[in-house]
Amino acid sequence: MKKLEIAVVPGDGIGKEVVPAALKVLDTLAEVHGGLQFSFTEFPWNCEYYLQHGAMMPADGLQTLANFQAVFLGAVGNPQLVPDHISLWGLLIKIRREFDLVINLRPAKVFAGITSPLANPRDFDLIVVRENSEGEYSEVGGRIFRGEDELAIQNAIFTRKGSERAMRYAFELAKGRKKHVTSATKSNGIFHSMPFWDEVFQDVQADYPDIAARSIHIDALTAFFVTQPQIFDVIVASNLFGDILTDLGAAIMGSIGVAPSANINLNGKYPSMFEPVHGSAPDIAGKGIANPIGQIWTAKMMLDHFGENELAEELLRIIEEVTQAGIKTGDIGGKATTGEVTAEICQRITQLS
Ligand SMILES: NC(=O)C1=CN([C@@H]2O[C@H](COP(=O)(O)OP(=O)(O)OC[C@H]3O[C@@H](n4cnc5c(N)ncnc54)[C@H](O)[C@@H]3O)[C@@H](O)[C@H]2O)C=CC1
Ligand SMILES: CC(=O)C(=O)O
Numbered sequence: 001m002k003k004l005e006i007a008v009v010p011g012d013g014i015g016k017e018v019v020p021a022a023l024k025v026l027d028t029l030a031e032v033h034g035g036l037q038f039s040f041t042e043f044p045w046n047c048e049y050y051l052q053h054g055a056m057m058p059a060d061g062l063q064t065l066a067n068f069q070a071v072f073l074g075a076v077g078n079p080q081l082v083p084d085h086i087s088l089w090g091l092l093i094k095i096r097r098e099f100d101l102v103i104n105l106r107p108a109k110v111f112a113g114i115t116s117p118l119a120n121p122r123d124f125d126l127i128v129v130r131e132n133s134e135g136e137y138s139e140v141g142g143r144i145f146r147g148e149d150e151l152a153i154q155n156a157i158f159t160r161k162g163s164e165r166a167m168r169y170a171f172e173l174a175k176g177r178k179k180h181v182t183s184a185t186k187s188n189g190i191f192h193s194m195p196f197w198d199e200v201f202q203d204v205q206a207d208y209p210d211i212a213a214r215s216i217h218i219d220a221l222t223a224f225f226v227t228q229p230q231i232f233d234v235i236v237a238s239n240l241f242g243d244i245l246t247d248l249g250a251a252i253m254g255s256i257g258v259a260p261s262a263n264i265n266l267n268g269k270y271p272s273m274f275e276p277v278h279g280s281a282p283d284i285a286g287k288g289i290a291n292p293i294g295q296i297w298t299a300k301m302m303l304d305h306f307g308e309n310e311l312a313e314e315l316l317r318i319i320e321e322v323t324q325a326g327i328k329t330g331d332i333g334g335k336a337t338t339g340e341v342t343a344e345i346c347q348r349i350t351q352l353s
């Protein structure tokens with residue numbers, strides 16, 4: 001029996017709705033599989049916890065999480081209770097940073113049973129490798145003065161190590177795909193970091209003569225996501241560019257509610273973390289209508305991470321069967337609740353045995 005110890009942090013808003021849904025799916029998969037067992041330990045760290053304790057997680061929270069094989073997270077943020085930069089840097093981004101989760105993988109593809117808002121989505125199937133440890137997501141900087149002279153300085157950090165690591169990951173990934181890597185740049189407008197990013201990309205590219213490579217400025221790249229997403233395979237992007245690009249990737253699939261992500265630790269020192277691309281969606285929280293697919297597809301990425309690729313593929317196939325059968329939440333044009341979509345996915349998993 002393979003036992004996987006997972007730390008679960010539902011977080012805020014719809015995180016508390018879609019995470020339990022995905023756990024049900026994982027338990028159902030384990031039952032059908034027979035040789036696999038999950039042990040889930042839940043941690044109630046979120047904005048309400050912050051109001052009670054003055055922090056998003058206990059002082060030894062990271063040490064606690066480090067004992068698990070993976071962290072399964074929903075979403076963080078309730079701006080009515082806690083400013084977003086405090087809540088996110090106190091939990092989500094803290095885990096990404098302290099656990100060396102240097103890569104954030106975010107796939108997007110034409111999804112069976114979901115209508116893309118694009119007139120002609122063709123058969124796009126891409127994955128964004130987002131640098132997840134530095135870049136524009138940085139605490140370096142400061143604010144001084146008030147009033148007319150008030151100013152803020154925000155520094156972006158680009159290291160050769162961090163940039164190269166993300167790029168190499170992208171090239172390695174492309175070997176098993178369509179052998180094509182696109183770098184998201186903006187070296188025409190950002191004077192220091194982006195020309196540097198381009199240089200590192202050229203250096204890395206030279207080691208992969210069999211992989212086609214090109215750089216595209218992020219502004220044009222976003223437009224191509226809409227006009228011809230099928231030209232992309234693997235895209236490597238800085239932290240912020242990758243963040244923005246993957247909400248767009250979600251949107252061209254049909255909804256931010258379906259997009260998954262994996263925050264990967266490469267040095268083996270800490271567990272990886274799995275969370276959907278979307279946030280806590282305060283506008284629909286508590287209504288039972290959140291799309292659970294982003295979180296469930298995220299569970300699929302966690303299965304892949306643990307080498308359960310066959311089971312993972314089965315799961316993705318079943319999710320697409322369910323959307324094709326029209327059992328969908330409102331964001332993708334259906335009328336089903338979170339619970340109904342989840343129950344249908346679980347029901348079809350049971351039929352596998
Ligand atoms: N990784 C994380 O934990 C993230 C957290 N956030 C936080 O979440 C809060 C809300 O942020 P927003 O910018 O509104 O982004 P959001 O992703 O939470 O919501 C954007 C829009 O998409 C919809 N949506 C999102 N997920 C959905 C789902 N599963 N099913 C159906 N509809 C869905 C929402 O209802 C909303 O209209 C903020 O506190 C923000 O900081 C935002 C993005 C990522
Ligand atoms: C905060 C956020 O949207 C992200 O890092 O994905």
Ligand SMILES: [K+]
Nearest residue numbers: 075275276278
């Ligand atoms: K999330």
Ligand SMILES: [Mn+2]
Nearest residue numbers: 243244247277
């Ligand atoms: Mn985001």
